[in-house]
Amino acid sequence: MNSLRIEGVGKSFDQLEVLRNLELTVEQGEFAAVIGPSGSGKSTLFNLVSGLDHPTSGQVLVEDEPASVESGKVAYMPQKDLLFPWRTVLDNTALALEAQGVRKREARARADALFADFGLDGFQKAYPSQLSGGMRQRAALLRTVVLERPVLLLDEPFGALDSLTRTDMQLWLADMWQRHRWTVVLVTHDIREAVLLADTVHVLSPRPATVVERIEVPLPRPRGAADFTAPEFAATERRVLEALRGTTAVKTA
Incomplete structure (x- = not known):
């Protein structure tokens, strides 16, 4: 297909x-x-x-x-990670789902389920400034993937x-x-x-x-x-x- x-x-x-x-x-x-x-x-x-x-x-x-x-x-990941500095990493990764009308609790749960796979487990409550450049990009990709677009x-x-x-x-x-x-x-x-x-x-x-x-x-x-x-x-x-x-x-x- x-x-x-x-x-x-x-x-x-x-x-x-x-x-x-x-x-x-x-x-x-x-x-x-x-x-x-x-x-x-x-x-x-x-x-x-x-x-x-x-x-x-x-x-x-x-x-x-x-x-x-x-x-x-279609889900789109730009070059810049565009993580909001005032939101935790978990809240950042759930943001795209929330913007689509998914309830915050469900959005956070769906994003959290991917943290271990993306090498981010333990950083859910961290802020973007506490992440390395590579970790920020993994968080940005997680935010993109969690939308489950084709x-x-x-x-x-x-x-x-x-x-x-x-x-x-x-x-x-x-x-x-x-x-x-x-x-x-x-x-x-x-x-x-x-x-x-x-x-x-x-x-x-x-x-x-x-x-x-x-x-x-x-x-x-x-x-x-x-x-x-x-x-x-x-x-x-x-x-x-x-x-x-x-x-x-x-x-x-």
Whole structure:
């Protein structure tokens, strides 16, 4: 089953064409990464998938229905954790459920049930300022996952972390995906991150963006730190890099 289908999508803002005839399909339980040059329209694409905006042409379908905020089929995690400093970690993670009308006690119980799995058990009563950067991102992902939406959108979730913490979080997310098999679309500028986490990497051209190459990652699951040195890993990184360089060459030629 296709969890997400983007068919011939174009998006313009007045005279600025951001997306052009973009095609992308994500199967149920697939981890897809989207990577492209800066300013290529990745954020615009996420706005269309989440239903915050609508395409100028083409269609975005989530579980065969037009993407919309009202459908409740997409959960979105931005790059910044956006945790409220005056709320405890538990209250922060329950906030999205409360905003949907779930009673506070039930929302807290549903969020609390995930704390151990997310490595946050014992920090329910802590405040965001007491958490490390990696823990804050795990809390933000928990807040997203607890909504139980069919599709998760992750917008450079580890981009603000230092290199060591980012690697730890990438490995942690690879393990979490292996256990839960969420349907994920990840926007990233990090080729290594895309290859480690994704089943498929979709390379965008510069604006107006289209998908110029869909690259299947040949690494077996589950994945871990040992994969960083695998020949297949290096070969896939090189293929993604060449695809990105090719888009830049076309743009500047």
